[in-house]
Amino acid sequence: MQAIQFINDIPTAVAVRAFQGTSFSPEKRAESYRFDYAETMASDYEDFKRHAEKGGTLDKLDDAFARYRSGYASRYCAWLSSHSRCISWMITGPSNFPTRRAQKWNTAAHNRMTEVIAYREQVKRSILRDLRPDLRPIMAGDANAIERLAVELAHLERNQLSMKMANAGIRKHAKEGAEAQTLALVELGFSPQQASELLNPPHYRVIGFPSYRLTNNGANIRRVRQRLEHLEKMHSLPVQEVQGEGVRVEVDPPANRVRLFFDGKPDAETRERLKSCGFRWTPSLEAWQAYINYRTQELARSFVKIAP
Structure with a gap:
């Protein structure tokens, strides 16, 4: 989504007025901040869309983003309105400059900007939780808890098998050289880039998947399997x-x-x-x-x- 679509959320007059007391070029500053707002909206929309696609929640995207956009724009405008009371002695002149009042106005504007930042962080987290139900912790009382645990277990087991087969393939073709090892990894489903990373690790790592990856993944398999068995037993019990x-x-x-x-x-x-x-x-x-x-x-x- 193009940033230009959002720039009019922030009225030009409000933005220009915000910098008349602190800038020699309030119009340029205004356009800069309007564009920053628009770029933020465009970037956040793309982030939400990417997560919605992964979470299968594209139907929720537009409504969630519209609420977020409206709330962010109103707080951004509130900050600009607060900033319009700020003044700089370089603009107004040092004579009889109201230092204490200026500090008070600066503090108020700073607080409004803090609210803008906090709103963005808090609401983005909330929206991402809604758009990515697959990333939510699996609670025992969830209706799909057993299904999600079964999917997680299958994923862990596939990873374990894939890592073991990759290490075995690397060892088997060690004498034939890197080209044969790369070909073996590609045949197992790894991309050429992934194969290159496995065969050319940092100096402190061995070639292939390190043993701790297999150990940790095996422990996760046991943990998820035990939890799945426990839930299946619980779901079979009567109320x-x-x-x-x-x-x-x-x-x-x-x-x-x-x-x-x-x-x-x-x-x-x-x-x-x-x-x-x-x-x-x-x-x-x-x-x-x-x-x-x-x-x-x-x-x-x-x-x-x-x-x-």
Whole structure:
């Protein structure tokens, strides 16, 4: 996307007025900052688009970017309006220069720019989380947790096999020279550039994939496999409900949640106990809900008798 598409988000008059007290060429400064804004928008849009393509969320891109663009432009204009009160003695002259007021105005403008920077960083992180669901941590209660773990495990196993085959191919053709080794790696699916990097590592590394890469990847395979087995076992367990005096407890292993349904609003002391153990009020369910762990199950057992 071209930067010129965004430049009119910042009115020329607002930008020029921002530098009349601090520049001999406020028009040039204004155009420079308008163009900086436009380039930032174009760059951020391309970044969002790249992530949306990888995350399969292109349908969310335009709405997310429109909200981001509107919020950024309004804060950028607020900074320019604040900066319009700033003055320099080189422009106004040193005679009777209001030093304290100038410092106050400079501080105010600096604060507005800090808000612009903070907004961009915060909202970009939020948008990228929405555009890349594949990068979100896999939570046990996610509906697609087992599917995502299975995909991650398959990816790790492919990498492990690929690294082992690459190292074996390099060793097998060691006597034939680099050309034969490169050909062997290309036949395994590596690009010529990747093959060159494996055969010409930095001086402190051995040729091929180092042993620590295989060791670390193997440890990840075991970790993900164990977690996958645990989730599959949890998802096979039934939901357990127990009625106590004034409260019903629901333990939901497939969702990795324990829920407490009180007949009425619990007293302040009980609410503090719930919060301290990780329970949170969920209005959509009208229940206090938390992840299943030792502390939350122990608290649930204090209300009713639940089988471990």
